[in-house]
Amino acid sequence: MMRSREIVAKDQTLIPPAFRVSYFPLVVQEGTGATVTDVDGRVYIDLLASAAVSNTGHAHPRVVDAITRQAKAFIHYTPAYMYHEHLVRLAEQLVSLTPGEFPKRVRFGLSGSDANDGVIKFARAYTGRQKVVSFFRSYHGSTYGALSLSAITPNMRRKMGPFLPEIYHIPFPDCYRCSFGRDYPSCEEFCWEQIESSYFQTILPPDEVAAIVVEPIQGDAGIIVPPPFFLPQLRKFCTEHGSLLVDEEIQTGFGRTGKWFAIEYWGVIPDIVVMGKAIASGMPLSALVARADILEALEPPADLFTCAGNPVACAAALATIEVIREERLVERSAKLGQYAMDRLLKMKDRHQLIGDVRGKGLSIGVDLVKNRQSKERAVKEALKVCWRCYEKGVLLISFSGSVLRIQPPLVIAEGDLEYALNVIDESLTEVEKGMVPDAVLEGMVGW
Ligand SMILES: Cc1ncc(COP(=O)(O)O)c(C=O)c1O
Known part of the structure; x- marks a missing residue:
């Protein structure tokens, strides 16, 4: 059994359910900058920054x-x-x-x-x-x-x-x-x-x-x-x-x-x-x-x-x-945020699932909808996109049901942001094509 699974299984018997909103069984071992490594040695690009906490990146030496x-x-x-x-x-x-x-x-x-x-x-x-x-x-x-x-x-x-x-x-x-x-x-x-x-x-x-x-x-x-x-x-x-x-x-x-x-x-x-x-x-x-x-x-x-x-x-x-x-991280947040926003807006032209892209700096929400007219929230689809991103090495969660939460550490390298956005793009396509099974939703609670 992978170490992650083992630790998560124990956690589930010891820690109260109300303590966590679960998405995927990621057990963090280390972090540097905008990357996180789990106890099984898998490396992820972090688009969550521990819920807008790690703005200076994980374990900044200073x-x-x-x-x-x-x-x-x-x-x-x-x-x-x-x-x-x-x-x-x-x-x-x-x-x-x-x-x-x-x-x-x-x-x-x-x-x-x-x-x-x-x-x-x-x-x-x-x-x-x-x-x-x-x-x-x-x-x-x-x-x-x-x-x-x-x-x-x-x-x-x-x-x-x-x-x-x-x-x-x-x-x-x-x-x-x-x-x-x-x-x-x-x-x-x-x-x-x-x-x-x-x-x-x-x-x-x-x-x-x-x-x-x-x-x-x-x-x-x-x-x-x-x-x-x-x-x-x-x-x-x-x-x-x-x-x-x-x-x-x-x-x-x-x-x-x-x-x-x-x-x-x-x-x-x-x-x-x-x-x-x-x-x-x-x-x-x-x-x-x-x-x-x-x-x-x-x-x-x-x-x-x-x-x-x-x-x-x-x-x-x-x-x-x-x-x-x-490190001029305020300016960096504005600049990289604009870049990410532009790329996500371009994705919106190709993905019917995207209803709205909004935010400022490196705090961006991508609202997924079942139908652009009714704006019905695509909650399961949002969770599936997060799951697929996790499988591909990108940490992303959803909140407000249908909204992908993009808030990486402000130190994220431009190449890593680019890579993570490409992974979101691919994952949206795979969810739209029905390639991510409902089974992945088991255990995902979501906000
Ligand atoms: C806007 C806002 N206020 C308050 C809180 C609560 O902060 P804490 O979890 O540190 O008590 C949060 C946490 O997500 C938040 O996003």
Whole structure:
């Protein structure tokens, strides 16, 4: 039996099913740059980057060196009681990287999820209001606060309620599958008018909204890029009504979309930026960077975690920022992203399965449909394409049912990206020709 199969078989008896969304039995042994090697020695080109985490590539030598040096000095001393220098240096960096020229503070955590819980706490404390607004199909994480903000799949609600009270979801403008049946751009700002009349003029008094939490590009919803007016409109609304605009960049941050933070595409200045995932190249770390007065609204010990702001993770984050700057990975993401987008759009001319290609930088969604008119999601076909790519040595998963998720490490070599795109092209053809059997779907759960 292959080692992968053996390990996966054991995993299935020991680890709870809710801990994973399974695609294929890949057991990682090593990674470098944009390649991953499994325990059976097979090498893959990675189009997932560990879910938009490994932006600097796997085991970047500078990041590994920073981690090793700090681990040798001391692995942890909790910032809940003492101080360490990396925490302060990293906070300074994050303050200068984020939009907005005003005094800021930085609140550290361990995961995107706990960062979003922090958002709810600080927004309520600062505004003295309880209502927090987020969007349908958003994903904000798995702790109770983050789950309450999320609205992605019934499995993240089922059996676990009740959730936090006073959290409301409103539609996010998805111009490919418009909830209001309109076509962009002829709809202009019809969706905002609908949101206002259905929510803010009925169940959600704007003067009671503490915060609006928004992914500037919805990630797990299938890479949904909002129309140009939307984020400026949210900023205007929040300013008018004294609500906080929370820019949730856990998936989009650190160069993923061709900017340091995706919100920069719209020139909007948020009150709070939420970051996680790529911040420390895979070490557990998250941060809220916010107007100082907001993060001064709670008193000690209202918001501390023993291992938050761990020095090894902070050292990794400082090295990550240096690598992104020095290797010009933000620019690389924009350039390679454009190249990939153009190639995928050309594939769309040849593959009826492709309904839409969208995204920014190296964060691209390829939405597969059974029929271009009805836009019915081709969920099984998307899973089969991922399986075929896996067989051919390319790591690709689908989310939002039908959307292929293309988010490689930003360091991916041009030749590897080219190769991986060719493999997607071939796999689409093979799925369209019925060459990938239904049997492969057994064990594939998928988002
Ligand atoms: C936009 C967004 N927010 C929050 C999270 C949750 O982050 P974590 O899994 O680190 O708690 C994710 C993870 O996929 C995400 O994509």
